[in-house]
Amino acid sequence: MTMIFPLLVVAAALVDADGRVLLQQRPPGKAMAGLWEFPGGKVEIGETPETALIRELEEELGIRTHASCLAPASFASEALGERHLLLLLYVCRKWEGLPEARHATELKWVKPSQMFALEMPPADLPLIGLLDSLI
Numbered sequence: 001m002t003m004i005f006p007l008l009v010v011a012a013a014l015v016d017a018d019g020r021v022l023l024q025q026r027p028p029g030k031a032m033a034g035l036w037e038f039p040g041g042k043v044e045i046g047e048t049p050e051t052a053l054i055r056e057l058e059e060e061l062g063i064r065t066h067a068s069c070l071a072p073a074s075f076a077s078e079a080l081g082e083r084h085l086l087l088l089l090y091v092c093r094k095w096e097g098l099p100e101a102r103h104a105t106e107l108k109w110v111k112p113s114q115m116f117a118l119e120m121p122p123a124d125l126p127l128i129g130l131l132d133s134l135i
């Protein structure tokens with residue numbers, strides 16, 4: 001039997017006052033370059049999912065938030081090359097600072113319904129309809 005050790009990734013749907021969500025575009029040279037994704041990344045050893053997400057939001061966007069502002073929303077479970085991805089999606093409506101693209105090619109604020117027209121990683125597709133009904 002093959003043992004699948006899942007890759008644990010956390011991501012945030014940052015929601016603004018108009019109900020738009022921040023997406024970032026993966027830069028050239030990375031896997032899935034050009035695709036639009038939720039800010040976030042891998043949970044490292046010694047981190048909780050929440051501390052990992054707070055760190056990633058600071059590194060990728062330069063914003064600060066708190067664990068109490070991260071509401072668990074959904075998850076994705078998807079094959080990712082040799083690995084299996086488990087992506088935990090949180091909704092966050094409160095943060096400090098203005099998001100800037102520190103790692104991404106570009107940022108954009110979109111309504112969930114507009115995400116269907118964007119190229120996103122396969123794992124994210126089932127999350128779109130859910131966000132649409134949640135926001």
Ligand SMILES: Nc1nc2c([nH]c(=O)n2[C@@H]2O[C@H](COP(=O)(O)OP(=O)(O)OP(=O)(O)O)[C@@H](O)[C@H]2O)c(=O)[nH]1
Pocket residue numbers: 009010011030031032036037038039040041042080085087121122123124
């Ligand atoms: N942040 C983020 N990652 C996602 C999303 N959907 C999805 O499949 N992923 C995958 O989850 C992993 C996220 O880890 P990451 O962003 O730290 O990884 P990375 O590829 O940039 O690698 P690296 O930081 O090791 O260079 C990547 O394999 C990425 O393709 C998403 O919406 N947001």
